[in-house]
Amino acid sequence: MAAATPAYPMEPGPNFLTFRWGKQRFHFAKGNQAESVRVLWEEWGKGGHMVSEMTIGDRIGSQATRFRLSDVFRRGKKMHPAWGTLIVSPQKGCFLLENPPA
Numbered sequence: 001m002a003a004a005t006p007a008y009p010m011e012p013g014p015n016f017l018t019f020r021w022g023k024q025r026f027h028f029a030k031g032n033q034a035e036s037v038r039v040l041w042e043e044w045g046k047g048g049h050m051v052s053e054m055t056i057g058d059r060i061g062s063q064a065t066r067f068r069l070s071d072v073f074r075r076g077k078k079m080h081p082a083w084g085t086l087i088v089s090p091q092k093g094c095f096l097l098e099n100p101p102a
Helices: 032-045 053-060
Strands: 010-012 018-021 024-027 087-091 094-097
Touching: 010 032, 032 053, 032 094, 053 094
Parallel strands: none
Antiparallel strands: 010 018, 018 024, 087 094
16 A cells, blocks of 8 residues: 655655655755665655664664664754654654655
């Protein structure tokens, strides 16, 4: 089952360093941020499946003994603007890409 077509387009940029989400554009750091978005995008393309933090960590090649996606998207004391908007957690420890608002 394909993911529903959002009201506004969702589109990753080259190497997932940027991501258009509706009328917003997010910028991601090269490495774990961009690779995590890539994993979530791949799952969104399969129907918007949730992915566990552990699976994301494994798929991006993280060497962390306890991978935390929130640590990847933390900027000092603040969270990345995509956190809680584009990247959501409907269930503890699981994440997915949210469709843009209508």
